[in-house]
């Protein structure tokens with residue numbers, strides 16, 4: 125189990141069943157493989173329940189942060 129303090133101040137943990145997710149690219153997913161094999165290829169992601177940032181823990185310990193964006197609407201023609 126790992127935990128970090130999110131930029132919003134909340135503590136996020138990689139063992140929270142509601143906010144821990146696993147990401148696969150289309151290429152990684154589009155294969156004949158068992159669920160456990162796919163699980164092994166997936167990237168673990170943790171969502172902060174307070175601010176909805178996504179945190180990715182890399183194997184080398186470096187964290188990548190993705191921040192929820194604001195509503196962006198294309199310019200009217």
Ligand SMILES: [Zn+2]
Pocket residue numbers: 130131132133134172173174175176177
């Ligand atoms: Zn947060």
